[in-house]
Amino acid sequence: MRHLTLTSIALCASVALILPATAATTKGPAAGKSVKIGVVADVTGGAGVYGTPQKNAYELASDDIKSGLIDAGGANVTFSVMDAASDGAQVANIVQGFTKDGTALMLGPTLSGEAKKADPIAVAANLPVLGTSTTAPGITTLGSCVYRNALSEEQVIPTTVKRTLAKWHYKKAAIIFGDDNAFTKTDGDVFAAELQASKVEVVATETYHQKDVDFQAQLTRIKDKKPDVLVVGALFPEGTKIIAQAVKLGLNVKMMGGNGLNSSQMYDVAGPGSAGVVVGAAWSIAGKYTGNASFVARYTKKFGTPPDQFAAQAYAAAQVVAALTKSGATTPKEMCDGMKSLPVAQTVLGPINFEPNRDVKSAPVILEVVKGGFTYFK
Amino acid sequence: MIVQQLANGVFLGAVYALFALGYTLVFGVLDILNLAHGAVFAVAAYLTWTLVAAGMPLPLAALVGILAGGVLGVILDRIAFAPLRKRNAGTLVPLISSIGFAIVVTGLMRGGYGIDERHFAESALPNAPLHLGPVTCTPLELTIFATAIVLMLALSWVMRATPLGRRIRAVAEDRTAAALLGIDLERTIAATFFLASALGGAAGILTALQYNSLTLEMGGRVELKGLAVIILGGMGSIPGAVIGGFALGIVETIAIAAGFSPWRDAIAFGVMFLVLVIRPTGIFGKRALRAA
Numbered sequence: 001m002r003h004l005t006l007t008s009i010a011l012c013a014s015v016a017l018i019l020p021a022t023a024a025t026t027k028g029p030a031a032g033k034s035v036k037i038g039v040v041a042d043v044t045g046g047a048g049v050y051g052t053p054q055k056n057a058y059e060l061a062s063d064d065i066k067s068g069l070i071d072a073g074g075a076n077v078t079f080s081v082m083d084a085a086s087d088g089a090q091v092a093n094i095v096q097g098f099t100k101d102g103t104a105l106m107l108g109p110t111l112s113g114e115a116k117k118a119d120p121i122a123v124a125a126n127l128p129v130l131g132t133s134t135t136a137p138g139i140t141t142l143g144s145c146v147y148r149n150a151l152s153e154e155q156v157i158p159t160t161v162k163r164t165l166a167k168w169h170y171k172k173a174a175i176i177f178g179d180d181n182a183f184t185k186t187d188g189d190v191f192a193a194e195l196q197a198s199k200v201e202v203v204a205t206e207t208y209h210q211k212d213v214d215f216q217a218q219l220t221r222i223k224d225k226k227p228d229v230l231v232v233g234a235l236f237p238e239g240t241k242i243i244a245q246a247v248k249l250g251l252n253v254k255m256m257g258g259n260g261l262n263s264s265q266m267y268d269v270a271g272p273g274s275a276g277v278v279v280g281a282a283w284s285i286a287g288k289y290t291g292n293a294s295f296v297a298r299y300t301k302k303f304g305t306p307p308d309q310f311a312a313q314a315y316a317a318a319q320v321v322a323a324l325t326k327s328g329a330t331t332p333k334e335m336c337d338g339m340k341s342l343p344v345a346q347t348v349l350g351p352i353n354f355e356p357n358r359d360v361k362s363a364p365v366i367l368e369v370v371k372g373g374f375t376y377f378k
Numbered sequence: 379m380i381v382q383q384l385a386n387g388v389f390l391g392a393v394y395a396l397f398a399l400g401y402t403l404v405f406g407v408l409d410i411l412n413l414a415h416g417a418v419f420a421v422a423a424y425l426t427w428t429l430v431a432a433g434m435p436l437p438l439a440a441l442v443g444i445l446a447g448g449v450l451g452v453i454l455d456r457i458a459f460a461p462l463r464k465r466n467a468g469t470l471v472p473l474i475s476s477i478g479f480a481i482v483v484t485g486l487m488r489g490g491y492g493i494d495e496r497h498f499a500e501s502a503l504p505n506a507p508l509h510l511g512p513v514t515c516t517p518l519e520l521t522i523f524a525t526a527i528v529l530m531l532a533l534s535w536v537m538r539a540t541p542l543g544r545r546i547r548a549v550a551e552d553r554t555a556a557a558l559l560g561i562d563l564e565r566t567i568a569a570t571f572f573l574a575s576a577l578g579g580a581a582g583i584l585t586a587l588q589y590n591s592l593t594l595e596m597g598g599r600v601e602l603k604g605l606a607v608i609i610l611g612g613m614g615s616i617p618g619a620v621i622g623g624f625a626l627g628i629v630e631t632i633a634i635a636a637g638f639s640p641w642r643d644a645i646a647f648g649v650m651f652l653v654l655v656i657r658p659t660g661i662f663g664k665r666a667l668r669a670a
Contacts, residue, residue, distance in 0.1 A: 209643075237591070
């Protein structure tokens with residue numbers, strides 16, 4: 001009997017994890033009202049690799065709201081996804097449009113550098129903003145209604161350093177980071193500060209430029225300094241090449257990085273040498289939060305490729321939007337007030353709400369690259 | 379460390395040189411810059427990747443890619459250059475025409491392949507490190523370097539010792555005189571485009587293999603450096619493109635090795651500027667193709 005009960009509990013728990021949140025759509029104060037959400041994303045251009053999963057996630061979320069998988073309280077939520085084509089001027093034009101067309105909330109833009117141009121335009125027009133991938137410092141200080149559900153690197157990296165130090169006991173570290181991108185530069189700066197605070201000597205600091213493909217000169221210098229650990233402050237395209245080239249050069253050290261390396265394709269692209277690389281991130285494809293497994297399965301089925309963190313954060317933003325409309329928010333002011341007082345929202349990132357400084361309150365996950373994806377770093 | 383850094387620079391420079399050879403060949407013959415060379419570079423790489431993904435052995439796929447690059451070069455000439463040549467359109471209009479061709483080709487590739495970066499399967503590439511004295515490299519890098527050198531030597535041989543090379547040099551020297559001597563100008567120019575674009579295609583394939591990366595922007599990334607290389611080496615000079623390519627690769631690497639990684643492009647182009655101030659026609663001077 002005891003065995004049967006435990007089996008039943010395990011079965012129920014498994015089903016709960018695999019199935020999406022299946023609560024039927026309720027009729028809230030916003031039932032029947034139209035709510036337009038403006039999304040600015042880099043679907044094409046250099047940052048298209050991040051903006052495309054975001055666009056996909058909003059498409060899926062839109063389907064899910066219509067079908068009742070996401071409960072938006074009966075509101076007719078539409079996501080108007082505009083492609084900024086990785087062009088700062090285009091981002092500004094799109095946001096200008098959102099300030100005049102009845103948009104209740106802006107989601108995006110894709111990059112932190114773009115947010116620094118776009119968010120002030122929205123702020124000036126009292127249009128609230130929820131960034132889903134803008135992780136550089138200072139983004140939420142751009143306005144009293146600029147929020148983000150993306151964990152900043154400052155929130156993730158301290159945990160990454162603490163956990164790796166406890167297991168690896170390293171004394172000397174080398175850092176390589178992109179110095180012409182807000183995200184990767186933040187990675188380099190925050191890792192350096194955190195390592196120094198942890199009394200780890202930084203024996204080499206090397207930089208590169210976005211879209212570089214050859215990192216062998218920098219890695220040769222790093223190898224010469226004999227570090228115990230290599231910190232890679234990079235987005236996925238450069239990060240995979242840095243790791244592969246480090247391995248090829250015989251730089252046999254532990255490696256770690258930030259959110260930018262969080263792609264389940266890491267092992268396939270960077271090769272077997274990437275096994276064991278530690279990644280501090282906001283989301284795991286194997287995360288056991290309510291609805292995450294279902295989100296991964298349905299996204300993969302719809303788009304033929306598994307979601308990445310950018311998709312997950314976008315989908316979570318749509319879940320936050322649904323929570324807001326469910327509570328009756330339909331106008332920019334109501335959206336802003338709603339985010340301020342948001343009770344914990346259940347999302348594919350886990351339960352989240354916002355800090356008083358408008359950063360997301362959520363726990364980072366520390367992952368380790370293995371063949372086929374990631375496992376939790378223990 | 380310095381020996382390893384020099385090796386890094388040589389590996390980097392080999393691809394620059396190979397790319398620049400095609401650039402300089404067309405300039406030497408036609409006095410025009412072919413800014414679609416980067417698009418050919420990318421097309422050959424993507425085609426090779428496609429064939430390998432479909433199960434074709436890498437060497438065969440690379441050969442098909444190189445030949446396809448050459449054919450695309452001939453098509454490029456027929457569409458973007460030949461009609462303007464007939465109208466004596468000067469040098470600026472064909473430059474714009476080649477940019478248009480590159481944009482169209484890149485757009486078609488975007489439609490076919492999407493914007494995501496592509497990679498060869500790691501298992502298809504010989505990437506186990508080799509330790510040759512103080513230098514660590516991979517069999518793939520050695521193969522790429524050797525292939526680049528062989529192709530450069532082959533081009534030099536074609537230009538010096540074959541009837542085609544003599545025809546190309548005659549056309550480069552004086553088109554009217556070459557035509558009066560019975561040389562078929564259009565066929566010779568088409569052959570020049572085939573050779574130049576096959577070399578550009580080879581450079582694209584080798585670059586894609588070296589960094590295991592294919593992107594739609596891969597041609598544009600190397601285009602500016604290729605242009606700098608042929609200016610440094612001397613517009614139209616084959617030895618100049620080779621020396622310039624290796625020089626740029628080594629200077630970039632040494633700049634990083636000396637601890638100036640944020641400044642490496644500025645240093646590389648600064649050195650180039652100094653060379654040009656001292657010798658405005660580049661290392662080997664203009665019009666060296668005729669003497670190739």
